[in-house]
Amino acid sequence: MQVETEAIQHLRCAAHAAREASRVLAATGTDRRDAGLRIMATSLRDHRQQILAANSADLAAYSGTNAFRDRLTLNEARVEAMAQGLEDVAALPDPLGRILEEWTRPNGLRIQRIATPIGVIGMIYESRPNVGADASALCLKSGNAVILRGGSDSLNSARAINTALVQGLEAAGLPRACIQVPPNADRAYVAAMLAGAGLLDLIIPRGGKSLVERVQREARVPVLAHAEGLCHTYVHAAADPEMARRVVANAKMRRPGVCGATETLLIDRAIAAAQLPGIVGDLRMLGCDFRADAAARSVVPDLPAANDTDFDTEWLDAMLSVAVVDGVDSALAHIARHGSSHTDAIITEDASVAEHFLAHIDGAVALWNASTQFCDGGEFGFGAEIGIATGRIHARGPVGLEQLTTYRYLIRGTGQVRA
């Protein structure tokens, strides 16, 4: 008989308490959950000094890069932003109880499909401590209990934030087990969560590629994760040239490091000579570099040559792969071969070509005459998002409150039995 590790034992207790709490939450009205979020926001503000002191302890022990140190750092403004985030989520519409469909069967049974919480969610994230507060808010609003395992670098901050949130929960009369953190930085806790089939209903990893890949590789629990965002913008022969320059510049360089940033520009051969120099010139002014195929280099000779793997590379940086294609089907074939089914755009004034592109693309988000950087929960109007999902089931694209729900059926009869 295998002896359970301390981490598994703790997770089992935590998950059972979370399951009980999730059942209470699922039957709670939106007023109660929203009041809870607002009281939690107040509690965060009231615990500002304790949170900043805990964060100082994390920072004192931290020896990594300056970029990560900045992400780990809290200050009064960042605590206030977390509190404000809780209040913003409270103000969003209730995702629970929505009647998704309803119909009556010939035998008189009335069937409703309604939105309901998923249950117990495990969240595994890296150093930014505010992720814990944001995720807590979204999970509570959507009726889910959550177990939050932040990075070991931010353990003190995460615990101080959790203490504040739980005091708010209790003041609102909600179960404290709705939002939990591990008791220590034991790395075995992550393994226990990944193995936790039956204990957790869903794991959401948020962090770098190696974290996400580990979770996807090892989890025995369904995972909602963001893997790769190799996004394309295709400038079709009938594009408005001025719009193409403006949209491509934004799609690549507004924030080159976000998942919806365009990584590859496809441009039709018929207009490459006329329009590629202008597009390249704009991007160069913004600091972008290039990897281009031979046809693109024949038009703009000083573009560096692309190698075989460049079109499969998610740069997440001021770098753009460029390829010349022969019409919309050639562009679609390139995207099918090299893309990651995330977000792709076409720029054209030809509506029938645009609709052909939208109909044949495989990714979570397809845009016509707009920047790929619109792939974002806020821009979709979701109010808040917990991340972007690149899997193909349950949820695709931005994951907001609605994507943190599932459904169940209510059937009302008058004594029907099955023949």
Next chain:
Amino acid sequence: MQVETEAIQHLRCAAHAAREASRVLAATGTDRRDAGLRIMATSLRDHRQQILAANSADLAAYSGTNAFRDRLTLNEARVEAMAQGLEDVAALPDPLGRILEEWTRPNGLRIQRIATPIGVIGMIYESRPNVGADASALCLKSGNAVILRGGSDSLNSARAINTALVQGLEAAGLPRACIQVPPNADRAYVAAMLAGAGLLDLIIPRGGKSLVERVQREARVPVLAHAEGLCHTYVHAAADPEMARRVVANAKMRRPGVCGATETLLIDRAIAAAQLPGIVGDLRMLGCDFRADAAARSVVPDLPAANDTDFDTEWLDAMLSVAVVDGVDSALAHIARHGSSHTDAIITEDASVAEHFLAHIDGAVALWNASTQFCDGGEFGFGAEIGIATGRIHARGPVGLEQLTTYRYLIRGTGQVRA
């Protein structure tokens, strides 16, 4: 460097071809897919002799139980039923392209969420050869390519059915890679499918508990599966006594072996003495046996005593656990502790108690005054189902065509860039 097994190499080729095929299918109109299904039905009928000959070879090599032999056996009527099944699916509404939601953002972006195929589905099933034809029909209709790994006992039958279906596909001008079977009975193929992250988008196991548990334990791919169906019927104090007898008898004994069969009867203390003897008497007439708690036995003394694990047992047989409870919250607590979040029913004439029950239950299906055996895709009006899902994400309850789709976003703009 790890050498790939032959099974993994074959799966990789098959899955890549399936991916290409799925992209063709996704952009195919419903007329084309429906015509394909009808031509496939004709092809099945035309290949009747070859299918029955292949099935005879499987039967000749088979040495298992008679019950399984019956499930493995095909005859003219069963082939005709498969063909009819394909035509029935062709007649169902198209699950693709439905606009699930649409809205316009303040910046003018028009966002649509539309139903789209999942992609490439792996189906792992046991001896009943018709499962392959049924799953092929549902996957094709919903725009998904499918790789079907049947039981090794039915390999010849599965291959003969597949040959007929693929000839139909090709005659309809659809890619043959839409529906594939492994080249041989190599057991490593199942392991390759379970490991096939990135190759398959979803695995659906259909078969006994050990198959489903293995798939859930080992799969590195999302799984839509049926685990356990520990269903309850709760007879509330305000139940119509005649209705309670009729519904409980049906919920338990119509077909005791189906997943929606009631395994535990809960009855209110206030009415146990008056109503339990009648309910028990009806069930005894139908051949049902019992495991009852002390309070139930005080009312019907000859009921056998339940032990601690009986209320956690999915009998799937002519056996019913019986417990006395004290009102709706006591019933809900019993279900939360012992249930499997599948299907549970309340029998009562009190609407407010019924609504309390429906609001607080956790399972995929909750019924008021109806038999738990209604948990079935056909009874829901889905026309056809590939199984029942007991997980909590993507799909719960009966899995029909709609549950074999996912969604993506189409965004139409006029040159918007993100600020």
